[in-house]
């Protein structure tokens with residue numbers, strides 16, 4: 124119990140200290156989009172462990188609605204970011220596994236809400252991502268920023284490493 128509290132305290136300190144940096148970082152790949160600005164709707168299928176399609180081409184400033192559905196038998200994440208952001212997000216996902224919020228084929232959303240009160244990073248409330256159980260479907264509207272190459276990836280522990288990544292090329 125003491126050990127758990129200690130870890131939570133550490134995590135809270137960590138997430139407070141990195142939050143403004145994380146927000147700024149996220150802005151570099153885009154921002155949450157508005158539904159009246161959507162110019163394209165794209166259906167994404169998630170399987171164990173890959174995306175279909177797995178490469179995209181967008182224009183700078185374009186607003187896209189992603190309809191994401193999990194056809195796999197495992198929990199998967201759809202996360203729009205760059206490689207560095209994915210790397211930073213992975214320890215949060217690992218903590219969700221260690222706290223038994225994130226299970227192989229399900230998400231304990233009750234526990235997630237409870238933990239989120241103690242540590243915001245455990246809420247998985249990021250505008251650039253959705254986390255889905257098998258058969259779940261959710262949409263995400265994203266406005267891309269400047270021309271660059273970024274990645275849509277799944278940061279469920281182990282999945283990024285086996286290549287659950289879609290390359291995103293944003294042109295001027």
Ligand SMILES: [Cu+2]
Nearest residue numbers: 199277279282
């Ligand atoms: Cu995955």
